[in-house]
Amino acid sequence: MRVKCTGRVDVSDILQALRDGADGVGIYACHKGECDFETGNLVAERHVNAVKFMLQRSGFDPDRVGIFFMSAAEIDRFMRATNEFVAKIKALPPNPLKMDKARGLNVVI
């Protein structure tokens, strides 16, 4: 899915990714205050926080979702953030919905 701005990424988009079996969802947004559309990255942050809140409430690990602020030129920052995030996700158990699919079982509901 191509989006013009992280502000377009909705709560339901992130949850859809998790529902389809993603182990984690990372969102890379521009630095705060440097958004081309003024508040796009702040909107994204709000959505991510809402997803974290929802996951926590339903017994999932909120760390499966992360948001990182950086500019396109900061490759080292990108690598560091991604490595940390991936390490964190790898420490978590795989997404149960993906496992069900891999086993060829019908996902309950």
Add this chain to the structure above:
Amino acid sequence: MKWMATEMVAEEMHPEHVRQLPLLLHAARSFRIRCLVDAKADIEKAGALDGNEYDDMLGTLLDEEVRKAAILREIEAAGCGVNLEGLAQKGQSLGIPGKAAVAAAFQLAFEGFVRCDLDGPDAVSFTFVTEDSSKIQPVYVPVKVVDEGKACSGCGACQAVCPVDCISVDDGKVTIDMDRCIRCGLCLTACPRALLPRKAMEWAMMDKPATPEDLKTGVITEAWCARITREDLRPLVQDGGVSSALLIHAFESKAIQAAIGAARAGGVPWKPEAIVMKGVPDVVRAAGTKYVNTPSMRLLRIVKRERAIAVVGTPCMMQALRKAEVYPSGTVDVGNIKYRIGIFCMESFTHAGIKQLCEGTFETPLDQVRKMNIKEGQFFAYPTSGEPKSASMKDVTKLARLSCHCCHDLTSELADVSVGSIGSPDGWNTVIIRTSAGKELFDAAVQSGLIEKRPIDEVQPGLPLVKKLSFAKKRSYEKTEAKRVEEKGYHPAYFLKLPPPPPPKKKEGAPVQADGT
């Protein structure tokens, strides 16, 4: 490392969780949740809720949406019409209380995810329509539609639930600051005049399905004729003073910390104000019927932190309280309401209406009226000096609020205990006990000697008159309802355009069975 992972998998792999995520996704797509997530900054700016309260609200509504999504799946899985009992059973197998499952189904029908069919005068079934949120019409419009439809009861519940505090209710009129409104629709969720499925309400009250008899008169477990025994209070109270006595007893026995009611206060004569009563002196101040509508439910948020409260109010307020029980709004929690004392209400007036009546018809300035009463088809006003003035109710009804004509409830059918003068002699009250909480309160007050009672069968005209008038109000409501549906295509209690009639049933299919088999 591997065993550790397995252990953690087991924790998150719990079937509950596997089921939860798709439901969560459905909940997150709901109009309400999206709106409240996006309007977080506005809500914080309005200052009505702090961060924790916002989280509580979002969490409560999220749980509610997840419950609704689960019920929607159940209805879809059933394939054909599911009736209320079947729904409650399915709900219970998912860990959802029967009353919540029924209420959720009615809301799903309201939103358009399922279709609600009337299989007969008392039977309802739900059929799956769609699960795509983008295909339904968002119904979360501000409560303004109810006001514009001349149906607002002026109870003030919408003001209490608004997360941005943009609603104010005064003298039966709703004012919404549309610049601040975030269109979350919580006000419509709280409004007793928009989506009030009576079956679900009766269920919420008794925790079991309502019988056709209950739907006619409300639940009557016991009925008594009663009055307050304290001689010093009799001149202050309206008839028998039972509602005041119940509150006094509840305060004296420390069963409640606060109560919501209306009192004649402030500078304008006969313009009551909603007050939070904290003790017996406040109850004495609030005694007596006011006849002018008061938005007392707006105080619900103020008493949120009290441990146990009682609410005295008209039938529409009782409807709002029961509605809040099964349709949580997150901003107001009605879990701490211990006693709901409903009063009989045929209709209420605006302050302007009562002023016109007293100054026009009775030629008495409002500040010289000591007491008002309705007895035997006559409206009485007692001036501070001189003879009481009276007028026929037929003439007075014209001055009543229009919205009171789309109310079907005379006897506060959803209260714990209903109190009124209809059916009892002068100076006595008819008391209808409807729930165990109401019985507990009334019995304790009788035992403490604050209330004297006698069986309702011994007095004339007794319960038959109450039932007769209650039916009359329902009939007039049905007439109003039919007229409005005919004129506008609107259902007065739903305020939505009625769906087109369902297509004729396919011939090869067996007729849809209501029991969900």
